[in-house]
Amino acid sequence: MSINQPVSLEEPLTEAQPGAPGQAALSHFGSIDPDDPPWGVMHAVLVWVISVALLLFVPLAASIPYVLYRVLIQGSADGLGTDPNLIFISIIAVLPTHILTFLIVWFVVTNRGRRPFWQTLGWSWPETFGPWRTIGLAIALLFLGGLITHLLGGDDTQMDLIIKSSLKTRFATAFLAAATGPFVEELIYRGVLYAAFQRAVGMAWAVVLASALFTGVHVLQYYNNLGVIFVIALLSVTLTLVRARTGRLLPSYVMHLVFNGIQALILIAQPFAQKPTPEKNSAIGFLIGHISRLLT
Numbered sequence: 001m002s003i004n005q006p007v008s009l010e011e012p013l014t015e016a017q018p019g020a021p022g023q024a025a026l027s028h029f030g031s032i033d034p035d036d037p038p039w040g041v042m043h044a045v046l047v048w049v050i051s052v053a054l055l056l057f058v059p060l061a062a063s064i065p066y067v068l069y070r071v072l073i074q075g076s077a078d079g080l081g082t083d084p085n086l087i088f089i090s091i092i093a094v095l096p097t098h099i100l101t102f103l104i105v106w107f108v109v110t111n112r113g114r115r116p117f118w119q120t121l122g123w124s125w126p127e128t129f130g131p132w133r134t135i136g137l138a139i140a141l142l143f144l145g146g147l148i149t150h151l152l153g154g155d156d157t158q159m160d161l162i163i164k165s166s167l168k169t170r171f172a173t174a175f176l177a178a179a180t181g182p183f184v185e186e187l188i189y190r191g192v193l194y195a196a197f198q199r200a201v202g203m204a205w206a207v208v209l210a211s212a213l214f215t216g217v218h219v220l221q222y223y224n225n226l227g228v229i230f231v232i233a234l235l236s237v238t239l240t241l242v243r244a245r246t247g248r249l250l251p252s253y254v255m256h257l258v259f260n261g262i263q264a265l266i267l268i269a270q271p272f273a274q275k276p277t278p279e280k281n282s283a284i285g286f287l288i289g290h291i292s293r294l295l296t
Contacts, residue, residue: 034122035247037195038115039108044196047108051101051188052217055094062093084166091162091172098180105187121191123253126246134242134251138258141238145231152227159221167271174264182256189214189236190243190252203244211236235259 066089071077080086110117118124125131156164163170189210197206214236215229222228239252 032116032119034120034195034249035198037109037120037192037199038111039192039196041196041200043108044192047104047192048188048213050104051184054097054100055217058097058100059090059093062096063089082165084169087162087165088169088172091169091176094176095180098176098184101184102187105184105192108192121187121195122248123250124248125250126248129242129246129248129251131254134254135258137238137242138255139262141235141255142259142262145234148231148234149225149227152230154225154227157222157225157228163267170267170271174267177267178257178261178264182253182260185214186239186249186253186256190240191249194240194243198244207237207240207244211240214240 063086066086067077067080070080070083070086106117109115109120159173163173193213194206194210197209200206201209211233215233218232219229222232235256239255242255243249243252
C-alpha cells in the first residue's frame with residue numbers, strides 16, 4: 001500500500017485503485033475499515049491546519065464590529081483587552097467555527113456525500129469497550145487530573161481569566177466545552193488525523209503525533225500552568241489509545257464528552273455555590289476546585 005498517493009477527493013466512489021489508501025473502505029459500505037481511510041496524510045493535515053486557522057480568525061473577525069464601535073462611536077479603546085463584551089463575542093464565535101470545521105471534515109470524509117460519514121469514521125461501539133467502561137475511565141481520568149493540578153499548582157490560565165470575565169461568558173464556555181468541543185475535536189484528531197497517521201507510520205507513531213497536535217493547540221490557553229498542560233497531554237494520549245485499541249471513534253468521543261461535561265456542570269454551578277472556607281478544605285472540595293480548571 002502506497003502512502004504517497006492518497007486518493008483524490010475528485011475520484012468516484014467506486015473507482016478504488018489497487019494499493020490505494022482506503023481500498024477496503026471504498027469497495028462497498030459493508031466492509032468499511034476506519035483504520036484504512038480513503039484520505040491521505042496530506043488531506044488530514046490540511047483539515048487540521050484549516051481548523052486551527054478558523055479558531056484564530058473567525059473569533060477575530062466576529063470581534064471587529066464591536067472594536068470599531070468602541071473606537072469610532074464611544075471614542076475609546078481603553079480596556080479592550082479585558083472588556084467582558086468583547087471576550088463574550090470571541091467565545092460565542094467559536095460556535096460557527098465548530099460548525100465550519102464539521103462541514104470541512106464531512107467534505108473530506110464523505111468525498112462530498114459519496115461515502116457514509118459515520119461508518120467511515122468508525123462511529124460505533126466495539127464489543128470489548130462499552131459505554132459504562134468508557135464513562136468510568138473518563139471519570140477516573142478527571143479525578144486524576146484534578147489531583148495532578150493540585151499537586152503541581154500553577155497560576156490562573158488564560159481560560160480561567162476568560163471564564164471569570166462575566167457570567168454569560170462562563171455559561172457560553174461551558175456550553176461549547178460540552179456541546180460542540182468534544183465532538184469536533186474527536187472528528188479531527190482521533191477521526192481524520194489518527195486514521196491517516198496510523199496507516200502511514202503505524203499505531204505507535206500515530207498515537208504520538210495525534211496526541212501531540214491536540215496538546216499543542218491547547219498550550220496557548222494554558223501556557224503558564226504546566227499541571228494543566230500535563231493533564232491535557234494525558235487526556236489526549238488516553239483518548240488516542242482508546243481509538244487505537246478499539247478501532248472505533250465513538251468511545252473516545254463519549255470519554256471526551258463526559259470529561260468536559262462534568263467540568264461544564266461545575267462551571268455553571270460554581271457562581272451559585274457558597275464560597276468555600278478554610279474549614280471546608282476537604283479532599284472532594286479541592287479536587288472539584290482543580291477539576292474546574294481542566295476545561296478543554
